[in-house]
Amino acid sequence: MRLDRFVVPLEIEGLPTITTEVAIFGSGIAGLTVAATLTRPASAIVFSKGPFDDGSTRYAQGGIAAAIGEDDTPLLHHDDTVVAAVGLADEISVRTLTEEAPEAIAFLEQMGVRFDRVNGELSRTLEGGHSRERIVHAGGDATGAELSRALFQAVIARGTGIRNDAFLVDILKDEEGVACAAIVLLEGAPTIVRCRHLVIASGGAGQLYASTTSPAPCTGDGMAVALRAGAVLSDVEFMQFHPTVLVSTSDPRPLISEALRGEGAIIRDREGRPVMEGVHPLGDLAPRDVVARTMATTMAVEGCTELYLDATSIGAKMPLRFPTIFASLLAMGIDPTLDPIPISPAAHYTIGGITTTIDGETSLPGLYAVGEVASTGIHGANRLASNSLLEGVVFGRRIARHIDQQPTLALRAPAERPLSAVTSDSHSPLAREEIRQMMDMVAGVVRNGTDLAAALSRLEAREMGAVSLSERAIEDANIVQLAQVLTESALSRTSSVGAHFRQDGAVIDDALPQRQLVARAREGEIVHTMVLLDAPALD
Numbered sequence: 001m002r003l004d005r006f007v008v009p010l011e012i013e014g015l016p017t018i019t020t021e022v023a024i025f026g027s028g029i030a031g032l033t034v035a036a037t038l039t040r041p042a043s044a045i046v047f048s049k050g051p052f053d054d055g056s057t058r059y060a061q062g063g064i065a066a067a068i069g070e071d072d073t074p075l076l077h078h079d080d081t082v083v084a085a086v087g088l089a090d091e092i093s094v095r096t097l098t099e100e101a102p103e104a105i106a107f108l109e110q111m112g113v114r115f116d117r118v119n120g121e122l123s124r125t126l127e128g129g130h131s132r133e134r135i136v137h138a139g140g141d142a143t144g145a146e147l148s149r150a151l152f153q154a155v156i157a158r159g160t161g162i163r164n165d166a167f168l169v170d171i172l173k174d175e176e177g178v179a180c181a182a183i184v185l186l187e188g189a190p191t192i193v194r195c196r197h198l199v200i201a202s203g204g205a206g207q208l209y210a211s212t213t214s215p216a217p218c219t220g221d222g223m224a225v226a227l228r229a230g231a232v233l234s235d236v237e238f239m240q241f242h243p244t245v246l247v248s249t250s251d252p253r254p255l256i257s258e259a260l261r262g263e264g265a266i267i268r269d270r271e272g273r274p275v276m277e278g279v280h281p282l283g284d285l286a287p288r289d290v291v292a293r294t295m296a297t298t299m300a301v302e303g304c305t306e307l308y309l310d311a312t313s314i315g316a317k318m319p320l321r322f323p324t325i326f327a328s329l330l331a332m333g334i335d336p337t338l339d340p341i342p343i344s345p346a347a348h349y350t351i352g353g354i355t356t357t358i359d360g361e362t363s364l365p366g367l368y369a370v371g372e373v374a375s376t377g378i379h380g381a382n383r384l385a386s387n388s389l390l391e392g393v394v395f396g397r398r399i400a401r402h403i404d405q406q407p408t409l410a411l412r413a414p415a416e417r418p419l420s421a422v423t424s425d426s427h428s429p430l431a432r433e434e435i436r437q438m439m440d441m442v443a444g445v446v447r448n449g450t451d452l453a454a455a456l457s458r459l460e461a462r463e464m465g466a467v468s469l470s471e472r473a474i475e476d477a478n479i480v481q482l483a484q485v486l487t488e489s490a491l492s493r494t495s496s497v498g499a500h501f502r503q504d505g506a507v508i509d510d511a512l513p514q515r516q517l518v519a520r521a522r523e524g525e526i527v528h529t530m531v532l533l534d535a536p537a538l539d
Contacts, residue, residue, distance in 0.1 A: 012172070012183065012414065017192040019411065020045045020161075022403060023182060025168045025222065026201030028057035028387055029144075030371025032151035033396030034199055035121030036111055039404045041158035045191070047166035047184060048082050049217045053148040055203050055391070056214060056372065059143030060232065061257035061324065062127055063137030064108075064393070065328055065386040066101035072132040073491035074098040081387060084129040084287045085380025086498040087513045088235075088533060093376040096358045097387065097394050099236055100103045103395040105136060112150040114138055126262035127385035128285040133262075135386045138308055141257055141322040147389065168202065168221055168473045171229035171367065172414040179229065180412035188335050190469055197366065197403050200226060201396070204372035206239075206252070209444070210436035212347040213255045222373040224478035226354045227485070227526075232363040233518040234375040235352035236482070237489035240383050241445050242348035243267070243291040246329075246341065247306045253346050254328060256309060258385050262283055263321065265311035268340065269298055275307060289382040289499045291344040296445040308340035349388060351379045351499060352489075355517065360399035363519075366412075368394050368403075377515070377533075381498020432476055435459070435483050443490055448503045452491040459484045485526065489516055492528045 021043035024031045035046050048054070067077040077098040082089045105122070109115065115125040115138050124133040138146035142462060155162065164185045172181035172192070181194045202222030206214020225235055244267070246254040260286045261267075267275045279294050280286035286294075295307055311318065318337050319326045329336050354362055354369035356376055362369050369393040438458065442451040462480060493500055493516055496507045513533040521527050 012192060013191050015183075015190050017194060018045070018124040021195065022197045022199065023047065023193050023195035023202060024199045025182070026055070026203060026371065026373070027052040027152070027162065028055040028201065028203055028371060028392065029147050029151065030392035031199065031201030031395050032148075032155050034201065034370065034400045035155045035160045036151055036158065037085050037397045037400035038160075041155070041160045045161040045163060046155065047168070048162060049163045049166055049167055049202065049221070052152055052162055053145075054215065054217055056218060057144045057392075058148045059215065059255065060147070060214070060389055061141040061255060062144045062259045062386050063125070063135040064105065064389045065127075065130065065134050065384070065388065066105045066136060067132070067134055067494075068102050068105060068122060068136070069132060069134060072134050074101065076131055077101065077134060080130050081378065081384045084288070084382050084384035084424065085378075086382055088377075088497065090377025090380075090533065092377045093358055096398075097378050097391060100394045101390055104390060104397070107397065108147065108150070108393065111154040113146055113484065114150070116139060116140065125259050126285065127258045128261065128282065128291065129287040129384045129406065131284075131420075135259065135262070136343065137259070139323070141259065141324045142396075143389070150289045167474070168200070168225055169469070169474060170225055171198065171364075173229065174362075174412040175415050177230070178412055179364050181414045185469065185471055186475075188480030190472070192414070194414075196409065196411060197406070199360070199368045199370065199399060200373055201355065201369070201371045201392075201535055202373050204353070205486075206350065207346045208436065208479060208486065209239075209347035209439050210251070210433065211245075211253060211344075211440050213242055213252050214347065214505065215252055218480055218497065219475045220350070220482040221475065221478050222369065223350075224351055224481050226362065226364070226367065226369065227481070227518065227520060229367070230364055230520055231367060232355045233353060233368075233485070234355040234377070234515050235381075236486050236518055237516065238351035238379070238381055239347055239443070239486070240288055240349040240351050240499050241345040243288060243295055243345050244309050244343045245346035245348070247344055255348070256325060256341060256343060257322065258288075260311050260314065260322065260325070263317070264313045265309050266313075267291070267295065267343070268308050268310050269302060270304060270308075287382055288385065289501075292445050292499075293501055295345055306342045306344050310340050310344045311336045317481070326517070347444075349383055351375075353384055355393075358395065358398060358454070359402040361393055361402070368399050370399055381500060384413045432479060434481060439483060439486075443487055446501055446503055447490055448506075449491060452487055456484065456487045456491060459487065485518055488517060488526070488528060492516060492530075
């Protein structure tokens with residue numbers, strides 16, 4: 001795969017310019033945490049692709065994991081995370097995450113987040129893969145909405161600017177190869193944003209799939225832009241599929257929180273048999289890769305396209321504990337206190353991403369990444385439930401503190417050369433939908449080399465069109481680019497591990513754990529490299 005297929009020269013001379021100390025692209029929990037932690041908040045601008053709460057954070061239902069109970073410790077949280085990651089978790093990153101989790105919860109409360117409490121104590125619940133009740137939540141099942149509200153208000157109150165309708169197109173570098181600016185479509189108009197520190201917090205790439213819980217803005221733009229600029233990506237083949245997603249024609253599909261299973265809900269087949277019985281010691285609360293794979297196998301054997309979540313045991317607690325889900329299901333004619341909920345797995349969380357250190361630094365000087373767009377190595381081959389919001393807070397705060405410690409240097413000037421801008425692929429919504437449907441079929445819960453190779457050939461055969469600086473056209477090109485990277489990565493990793501399951505591959509047991517790095521060579525060719533887990537990832 002060659003990246004020059006996705007770029008053409010674009011003249012930047014004469015474009016309007018915005019200057020700021022820190023440019024943050026993304027207004028979810030990760031980007032807003034960076035902005036809320038910087039000691040000089042007025043020196044930053046948060047750029048949001050759409051409205052500030054249009055990303056994944058607002059839709060998060062379950063909550064945030066943190067060892068705050070008397071029966072819990074960061075070490076137990078660490079161990080659960082490592083087990084769920086199936087041997088591919090980065091030890092330093094996981095230890096950082098779990099040790100700083102209680103402080104992250106305290107920070108969010110300082111920012112005005114109103115977590116649910118019982119008798120004055122933070123209310124905690126259980127989710128898949130956790131050995132303790134450590135998931136704190138807000139509004140029952142509306143944690144993400146409360147986080148978005150509180151952090152947005154806190155950031156505004158601190159004097160940080162927020163610009164909506166700001167679409168990241170590409171990164172500009174100076175003559176020494178340091179990221180120093182970005183090209184942005186600001187309300188549709190090409191604009192240069194010059195900065196000393198550029199933070200990508202743009203979310204994941206769930207929209208590569210037709211069946212997904214990810215909202216429309218999640219087209220992987222941050223990952224695509226970073227790869228074109230020369231940053232290293234890691235483990236792009238690992239896409240987490242959430243097991244309990246409502247069977248629906250809507251896009252995205254409604255998520256049915258894992259917390260329901262924490263309260264006793266059971267996944268059943270058409271005959272009412274418990275699907276997870278005898279499969280895993282944790283049953284319905286097994287890690288997500290195990291549950292999703294078991295569901296996919298069951299549906300294939302039984303020749304059906306849906307299973308059922310039986311939440312009737314929750315009973316009268318349902319509208320109190322899960323008011324959002326309860327109201328949504330009632331509106332669809334499903335009473336979860338009486339009726340089974342039709343479910344099937346769907347693409348949910350981008351595990352891989354832009355490779356970073358624990359301070360958010362990427363392989364490209366001047367560029368940071370945080371949240372779902374980043375790959376700290378925490379999640380390994382499978383994310384532990386409710387570690388994602390936590391990751392955005394812990395590492396968002398670390399990025400801000402790291403930036404605060406840097407000396408204030410003169411702004412660097414973009415190199416005097418044309419910007420590499422993506423080209424349009426096709427303006428047809430069907431073209432994008434064809435790719436998304438294909439990704440469902442070949443790069444879903446269960447994969448095989450023959451189908452992956454055929455899909456890659458189809459993607460490589462697509463003809464790219466003339467340059468177009470419309471958001472839709474650039475999104476299309478980003479989707480084509482990342483679909484190729486993900487498919488190539490899935491084809492390259494021939495063994496099965498975690499969320500990457502190859503029907504034609506051996507399951508990794510005693511094999512040395514490896515990360516798969518993806519980088520742009522000087523000639524524009526994409527190179528995939530397997531490295532041992534403890535090897536430096538940013539060389």
